[in-house]
Amino acid sequence: MTFVTSPCTPEREKRQPEAPVFAVEVSDHIMIAHSFRGAVFGPAQALHGATFVVSVAVLADTLDPNGIVVDIGRAFDVLKGALDPLKYQNLDAMPQFKGVNTTTEFLAKHVFDRMAEAARKGDLGRAGRELSEVRVTVAESPSARAWYEAPLW
Amino acid sequence: MTFVTSPCTPEREKRQPEAPVFAVEVSDHIMIAHSFRGAVFGPAQALHGATFVVSVAVLADTLDPNGIVVDIGRAFDVLKGALDPLKYQNLDAMPQFKGVNTTTEFLAKHVFDRMAEAARKGDLGRAGRELSEVRVTVAESPSARAWYEAPLW
Amino acid sequence: MTFVTSPCTPEREKRQPEAPVFAVEVSDHIMIAHSFRGAVFGPAQALHGATFVVSVAVLADTLDPNGIVVDIGRAFDVLKGALDPLKYQNLDAMPQFKGVNTTTEFLAKHVFDRMAEAARKGDLGRAGRELSEVRVTVAESPSARAWYEAPLW
Amino acid sequence: MTFVTSPCTPEREKRQPEAPVFAVEVSDHIMIAHSFRGAVFGPAQALHGATFVVSVAVLADTLDPNGIVVDIGRAFDVLKGALDPLKYQNLDAMPQFKGVNTTTEFLAKHVFDRMAEAARKGDLGRAGRELSEVRVTVAESPSARAWYEAPLW
Amino acid sequence: MTFVTSPCTPEREKRQPEAPVFAVEVSDHIMIAHSFRGAVFGPAQALHGATFVVSVAVLADTLDPNGIVVDIGRAFDVLKGALDPLKYQNLDAMPQFKGVNTTTEFLAKHVFDRMAEAARKGDLGRAGRELSEVRVTVAESPSARAWYEAPLW
Amino acid sequence: MTFVTSPCTPEREKRQPEAPVFAVEVSDHIMIAHSFRGAVFGPAQALHGATFVVSVAVLADTLDPNGIVVDIGRAFDVLKGALDPLKYQNLDAMPQFKGVNTTTEFLAKHVFDRMAEAARKGDLGRAGRELSEVRVTVAESPSARAWYEAPLW
Numbered sequence: 038m039t040f041v042t043s044p045c046t047p048e049r050e051k052r053q054p055e056a057p058v059f060a061v062e063v064s065d066h067i068m069i070a071h072s073f074r075g076a077v078f079g080p081a082q083a084l085h086g087a088t089f090v091v092s093v094a095v096l097a098d099t100l101d102p103n104g105i106v107v108d109i110g111r112a113f114d115v116l117k118g119a120l121d122p123l124k125y126q127n128l129d130a131m132p133q134f135k136g137v138n139t140t141t142e143f144l145a146k147h148v149f150d151r152m153a154e155a156a157r158k159g160d161l162g163r164a165g166r167e168l169s170e171v172r173v174t175v176a177e178s179p180s181a182r183a184w185y186e187a188p189l190w
Numbered sequence: 191m192t193f194v195t196s197p198c199t200p201e202r203e204k205r206q207p208e209a210p211v212f213a214v215e216v217s218d219h220i221m222i223a224h225s226f227r228g229a230v231f232g233p234a235q236a237l238h239g240a241t242f243v244v245s246v247a248v249l250a251d252t253l254d255p256n257g258i259v260v261d262i263g264r265a266f267d268v269l270k271g272a273l274d275p276l277k278y279q280n281l282d283a284m285p286q287f288k289g290v291n292t293t294t295e296f297l298a299k300h301v302f303d304r305m306a307e308a309a310r311k312g313d314l315g316r317a318g319r320e321l322s323e324v325r326v327t328v329a330e331s332p333s334a335r336a337w338y339e340a341p342l343w
Numbered sequence: 344m345t346f347v348t349s350p351c352t353p354e355r356e357k358r359q360p361e362a363p364v365f366a367v368e369v370s371d372h373i374m375i376a377h378s379f380r381g382a383v384f385g386p387a388q389a390l391h392g393a394t395f396v397v398s399v400a401v402l403a404d405t406l407d408p409n410g411i412v413v414d415i416g417r418a419f420d421v422l423k424g425a426l427d428p429l430k431y432q433n434l435d436a437m438p439q440f441k442g443v444n445t446t447t448e449f450l451a452k453h454v455f456d457r458m459a460e461a462a463r464k465g466d467l468g469r470a471g472r473e474l475s476e477v478r479v480t481v482a483e484s485p486s487a488r489a490w491y492e493a494p495l496w
Numbered sequence: 497m498t499f500v501t502s503p504c505t506p507e508r509e510k511r512q513p514e515a516p517v518f519a520v521e522v523s524d525h526i527m528i529a530h531s532f533r534g535a536v537f538g539p540a541q542a543l544h545g546a547t548f549v550v551s552v553a554v555l556a557d558t559l560d561p562n563g564i565v566v567d568i569g570r571a572f573d574v575l576k577g578a579l580d581p582l583k584y585q586n587l588d589a590m591p592q593f594k595g596v597n598t599t600t601e602f603l604a605k606h607v608f609d610r611m612a613e614a615a616r617k618g619d620l621g622r623a624g625r626e627l628s629e630v631r632v633t634v635a636e637s638p639s640a641r642a643w644y645e646a647p648l649w
Numbered sequence: 650m651t652f653v654t655s656p657c658t659p660e661r662e663k664r665q666p667e668a669p670v671f672a673v674e675v676s677d678h679i680m681i682a683h684s685f686r687g688a689v690f691g692p693a694q695a696l697h698g699a700t701f702v703v704s705v706a707v708l709a710d711t712l713d714p715n716g717i718v719v720d721i722g723r724a725f726d727v728l729k730g731a732l733d734p735l736k737y738q739n740l741d742a743m744p745q746f747k748g749v750n751t752t753t754e755f756l757a758k759h760v761f762d763r764m765a766e767a768a769r770k771g772d773l774g775r776a777g778r779e780l781s782e783v784r785v786t787v788a789e790s791p792s793a794r795a796w797y798e799a800p801l802w
Numbered sequence: 803m804t805f806v807t808s809p810c811t812p813e814r815e816k817r818q819p820e821a822p823v824f825a826v827e828v829s830d831h832i833m834i835a836h837s838f839r840g841a842v843f844g845p846a847q848a849l850h851g852a853t854f855v856v857s858v859a860v861l862a863d864t865l866d867p868n869g870i871v872v873d874i875g876r877a878f879d880v881l882k883g884a885l886d887p888l889k890y891q892n893l894d895a896m897p898q899f900k901g902v903n904t905t906t907e908f909l910a911k912h913v914f915d916r917m918a919e920a921a922r923k924g925d926l927g928r929a930g931r932e933l934s935e936v937r938v939t940v941a942e943s944p945s946a947r948a949w950y951e952a953p954l955w
Contacts, residue, residue, distance in 0.1 A: 055323070057340030059295050064333040066790050070682035070698035070739070075409040077468065079416060085737040086682035086698010088790050100299075103228040104291035109334050110232060125697040127682070138410035142365050146406075162230065170361070178678050178700050179944065180370040181415050187363030208476070210493030212448050217486040219637050223529035223545035223586070238584040239529035239545010241637050253452075256381040257444035262487050263385060278544040280529070315383065331525050331547050332791065372943050376835035376851035376892070391890040392835035392851010394943050431850040433835070484831050484853050485638065514782070516799030518754050523792040534868040536927065538875060559758075562687040563750035568793050569691060597869035601824050605865075621689060629820070639829040640874050646822030667935070669952030671907050676945040712911075715840040716903035721946050722844060774842065 058169070061106040062094035063113050067120050071128040073138045084129070087177050089144060091120060093152050094186075095161060096170040107161040107168070115160055119151035141177045145185040149173040153189055165189065211322070214259040215247035216266050220273050224281040226291045237282070240330050242297060244273060246305050247339075248314060249323040260314040260321070268313055272304035294328050294336040302326040302338045309342055318342065364475070367412040368400035369419050373426050377434035377445045384444075390435070393483050395450060397426060399458050400492075401467060402476040413467040413474070421466055425457035447481045447489040455479040455491045462495055471495065517628070520565040521553035522572050526579050530587035532597045543588070546636050548603060550579060552611050553645075554620060555629040566620040566627070574619055578610035600636045604644040608632040612648055624648065670781070673718040674706035675725050679732050683740040685750045696741070699789050701756060703732060705764050706798075707773060708782040719773040719780070727772055731763035753787045753795040761785040761797045768801055777801065823934070826871040827859035828878050832885050836893035838903045849894070852942050854909060856885060858917050859951075860926060861935040872926040872933070880925055884916035906940045906948040914938040914950045921954055930954065 070086040093116050097106045122131075128139040137143060149171055157165040172186035223239040246269050250259045275284075281292040290296060302324055310318040325339035376392040399422050403412045428437075434445040443449060455477055463471040478492035529545040552575050556565045581590075587598040596602060608630055616624040631645035682698040705728050709718045734743075740751040749755060761783055769777040784798035835851040858881050862871045887896075893904040902908060914936055922930040937951035 055339075055341060057338065059299070059336070059338050061295060061336045062334070064791075066792075068693075068697050068699050068790070070696050073409075077409055077411070077414045077417075080737040081680075083737050084682050084739040084742075085680050086700075087680050088698075088700040090791060100293075100295055103226075103230055104293045104296045105230070106295055106336065108230045109294075109330075111230075113334075125692040125695050127696040130696075140406075140410045141415075142367060142406055142412055143410045146365070177415075178680070179676075179702060180678075181368070181419075183365070183367045183412065185363065185365050186361075188361060208492075208494060210491065212452070212489070212491050214448060214489045215487070217638075219639075221540075221544050221546050221637070223543050233584040234527075236584050237529050237586040237589075238527050239547075239586075240527050241545075241547040243638060253446075253448055256379075256383055257446045257449045258383070259448055259489065261383045262447075262483075264383075266487075278539040278542050280543040283543075331527070332523075332549060333525075370944075372945075374846075374850050374852050374943070376849050386890040387833075389890050390835050390892040390895075391833050392853075393833050394851075394853040396944060431845040431848050433849040436849075484833070485829075485855060486831075514798075514800060516797065518758070518795070518797050520754060520795045521793070532868075536868055536870070536873045536876075559752075559754055562685075562689055563752045563755045564689070565754055565795065567689045568753075568789075570689075572793075599865075599869045600874075601826060601865055601871055602869045605824070636874075640827070640878075642824070642826045642871065644822065644824050645820075647820060667951075667953060669950065671911070671948070671950050673907060673948045674946070712905075712907055715838075715842055716905045716908045717842070718907055718948065720842045721906075721942075723842075725946075 056098065058096050058098060059100055059106050060094045060096045061109055061112060062092050063109055063116055064090060064092040065113070065116050065120055066090045067123050067125075069123055069126050069128050071139045073140065075138065078138075084127075087141075089141070090176040091116065091144075091148055092174040092176075093148065094172040094174070095152075095156060095168055096172070097163075097168050099167070101163055101167065107163050111162045115152065115155045116148075119148050119155075141175050141181070141183040142185065145173045145175045145183050148175070149185045149187065153187070156189055209251065211249050211251060212253055212259050213247045213249045214262055214265060215245050216262055216269055217243060217245040218266070218269050218273055219243045220276050220278075222276055222279050222281050224292045226293065228291065231291075237280075240294075242294070243329040244269065244297075244301055245327040245329075246301065247325040247327070248305075248309060248321055249325070250316075250321050252320070254316055254320065260316050264315045268305065268308045269301075272301050272308075294330045294334070295338065298326045298328045298336050298338040301328070302340065306340070306342055362404065364402050364404060365406055365412050366400045366402045367415055367418060368398050369415055369422055370396060370398040371419070371422050371426055372396045373429050373431075375429055375432050375434050379444045379446065381444065390433075393447075395447070396482040397422065397450075397454055398480040398482075399454065400478040400480070401458075401462060401474055402478070403469075403474050405473070407469055407473065413469050417468045421458065421461045422454075425454050425461075447483045447487070448491065451479045451481045451489050451491040454481070455493065459493070459495055515557065517555050517557060518559055518565050519553045519555045520568055520571060521551050522568055522575055523549060523551040524572070524575050524579055525549045526582050526584075528582055528585050528587050530598045532599065534597065537597075543586075546600075548600070549635040550575065550603075550607055551633040551635075552607065553631040553633075554611075554615060554627055555631070556622075556627050558626070560622055560626065566622050570621045574611065574614045575607075578607050578614075600634045600640070600642040601644065604632045604634045604642050607634070608644045608646065612646070615648055668710065670708050670710060671712055671718050672706045672708045673721055673724060674704050675721055675728055676702060676704040677725070677728050677732055678702045679735050681735055681738050681740050683751045685752065687750065690750075696739075699753075701753070702788040703728065703756075703760055704786040704788075705760065706784040706786070707764075707768060707780055708784070709775075709780050711779070713775055713779065719775050723774045727764065727767045728760075731760050731767075753789045753793070754797065757785045757787045757795050757797040760787070761799065765799070765801055821863065823861050823863060824865055824871050825859045825861045826874055826877060827857050828874055828881055829855060829857040830878070830881050830885055831855045832888050832890075834888055834891050834893050836904045838905065840903065843903075849892075852906075854906070855941040856881065856909075856913055857939040857941075858913065859937040859939070860917075860921060860933055861937070862928075862933050864932070866928055866932070872928050876927045880917065880920045881913075884913050884920075906942045906946070907950065910938045910940045910948050910950040913940070914952065918952070918954055
């Protein structure tokens with residue numbers, strides 16, 4: 038059975054050829070206050086804040102008949118809609134963030150969830166099934182950032 | 191047969207370990223005019239233009255005996271060769287773009303095709319078979335970009 | 344057997360859904376001298392130098408109970424520890440680099456090895472087995488960079 | 497008369513102490529098509545285009561009672577108002593640019609004129625007389641930009 | 650008297666030749682929370698936060714015998730000393746900021762005061778009288794920043 | 803005589819209105835090795851290196867009949883000519899730098915001297931007398947840079 042199992046075994050020596058992919062990515066930013074709980078955060082346990090530059094990439098196997106992944110203007114609007122509830126907020130005071138650390142990683146996932154839902158519903162202007170993945174990158178400073186990426190289906 | 195099929199099933203819960211990969215990436219830019227057809231483009235249906243910052247990444251499983259993926263200088267030259275026909279052009283007036291929307295995504299694929307052909311032919315100074323993938327990223331503004339990536343073989 | 348082999352065949356037409364992944368990335372820089380051997384390097388065969396901006400991304404399938412991949416402060420410290428022996432050095436004169444071209448690609452792998460070892464040992468403050476990959480990106484100028492990425496296990 | 501002339505003579509050996517100054521600067525971008533007339537422009541005589549990143553700095557000797565030069569949000573809106581007529585346009589086809597080369601320098605001055613007029617009229621939310629200078633910077637690529645600065649009064 | 654008055658009259662038509670000047674500039678960042686009082690701030694009246702990238706430029710008419718304006722390492726340390734009390738703080742809760750809006754402009758001046766005092770006292774490693782001006786730039790996002798500059802003497 | 807002296811006295815309370823000015827700025831980079839003499843440099847006394855991103859701004863009171871300060875392409879070529887002798891060099895081994903510390907500040911002045919000479923001679927494609935100042939900025943890392951600026955006449 039080795040000849041069957043063999044091609045399925047993760048090949049660590051040779052990178053598996055991935056299928057082609059297109060992507061578009063748009064960026065916006067928010068300025069928020071928050072604090073963290075946990076000794077690991079050191080001085081960041083105090084109430085402080087951040088300018089988060091948030092970039093959302095939408096991936097698709099093919100371009101649509103217009104020659105795009107999704108419309109960049111539409112992607113900006115949907116991202117803006119996802120960020121608006123956070124703008125100029127103290128995240129510690131928002132009910133939906135009660136009891137969680139709103140870390141850069143967490144916020145990447147938070148924005149991902151909203152973007153992915155919009156993408157699946159067709160709110161990016163293209164049938165959700167034609168889109169494959171979303172990646173959300175959140176930069177907290179010129180020297181640190183986090184991201185979350187996942188397939189849509 | 192489940193024990194055979196099982197390792198082949200896409201594992202959504204655990205990211206599949208990818209093999210190691212090296213990459214080099216070089217950048218250049220072009221300044222072009224174009225227009226788009228399709229209501230989705232709104233005001234961008236008018237003749238306008240863009241500075242496109244184009245980055246090409248070449249991936250390989252291993253470094254060559256010199257300790258490189260490909261020579262960065264050579265990669266610059268090949269990228270320049272791919273971009274030169276587009277520099278200071280009105281893309282609407284170029285025969286090869288007749289009837290297509292020269293979107294940021296489309297141009298990423300257009301440059302990819304030229305870079306991939308050069309890579310396969312050994313024009314990057316290394317046997318094409320030793321190179322695995324190419325990714326072309328095109329930034330149209332500080333807040334929007336697109337990319338296309340695909341295996342070479 | 345085709346029905347078994349089939350799902351294992353690399354599917355070039357459709358990108359395989361990857362499992363979700365989180366990442367954090369931190370950056371620092373070094374200023375070093377070195378030279379290269381090999382005609383391919385042209386004028387860079389002479390003793391010259393570079394400011395290398397080094398970014399290290401650590402990937403994980405899940406966040407830890409604090410809501411992080413690893414602590415960004417800790418990641419900075421470990422990166423600094425990996426870079427300190429190189430800071431303000433002539434790499435040509437360092438015994439461990441004898442006979443190798445310390446190219447941007449090579450240095451990405453060099454820093455990867457140190458970061459990966461630290462990650463596996465838990466020096467990033469999280470059990471190494473909970474971390475999946477590391478990617479090290481090294482920019483040598485505004486228009487050229489290299490990277491190396493590999494799974495940790 | 498030397499004691500009179502002396503302090504007035506341009507002192508080339510010692511930089512004249514300038515009075516303190518505050519500034520705020522905001523940025524936006526436009527994507528336009530245009531062409532240039534004049535052999536000096538070489539290939540840029542053809543119809544091409546650009547993404548122009550436009551930054552406007554407003555200078556004042558003092559902060560207002562709110563602790564600001566002018567409100568950044570207001571400055572964004574006024575800049576947007578100055579740029580909107582240019583967005584997605586072919587500048588060659590706009591009557592007000594007939595017979596002029598809409599160079600990066602020229603556009604810096606063009607935006608300056610609109611920003612300066614708004615500043616003088618109080619449209620930035622502060623008495624124009626309390627503002628001293630405006631500087632408009634226009635980047636046409638990662639490696640080239642132009643600016644124009646002038647006093648308001 | 651015109652021949653006397655004339656060179657003293659502000660010449661609006663011709664930019665006055667300024668004496669040569671050298672500068673060095675170093676950057677660091679802070680992540681803070683704060684809120685503003687005043688209708689002009691709109692939603693920013695709420696408690697929010699920012700990552701502020703703070704750059705300090707020190708100007709001098711001449712280089713010292715080492716060929717520098719001031720040591721860049723020393724400038725980093727002094728800037729760090731000026732920023733450390735603000736790092737991860739809620740500025741609203743700091744006694745020294747009671748009753749003031751800690752705007753980007755205000756913070757540029759705040760850091761200036763500390764850097765200027767250090768420069769005058771020789772804490773930058775050079776006699777204060779040999780330094781002429783300091784400029785502090787504070788970026789609050791990729792599209793907005795403020796600065797304050799003033800002579801030291 | 804006070805009425806005469808008065809306008810000449812450095813007015814520290816009110817910034818002197820400067821005449822309008824136009825500028826264009828272009829950038830390139832070099833990768834060099836060097837070392838410094840002097841305890842102030844600490845570890846940078848060892849042979850190390852840097853990628854220097856060099857930007858040259860040329861200022862003028864007015865635009866020429868083409869609507870430019872100087873041709874950006876020409877400015878690039880002249881900057882390239884100024885940098886070519888330094889590219890991939892060990893500055894310690896260049897006779898013209900014998901006995902000097904080739905600091906970032908020093909190199910800003912070094913490039914200035916070449917650019918200013920070219921500007922005065924008309925090598926930027928415009929009568930030197932129509933150009934007023936040159937500023938050369940040299941970035942050695944994402945967080946440190948230096949500049950030198952001076953009038954041409």
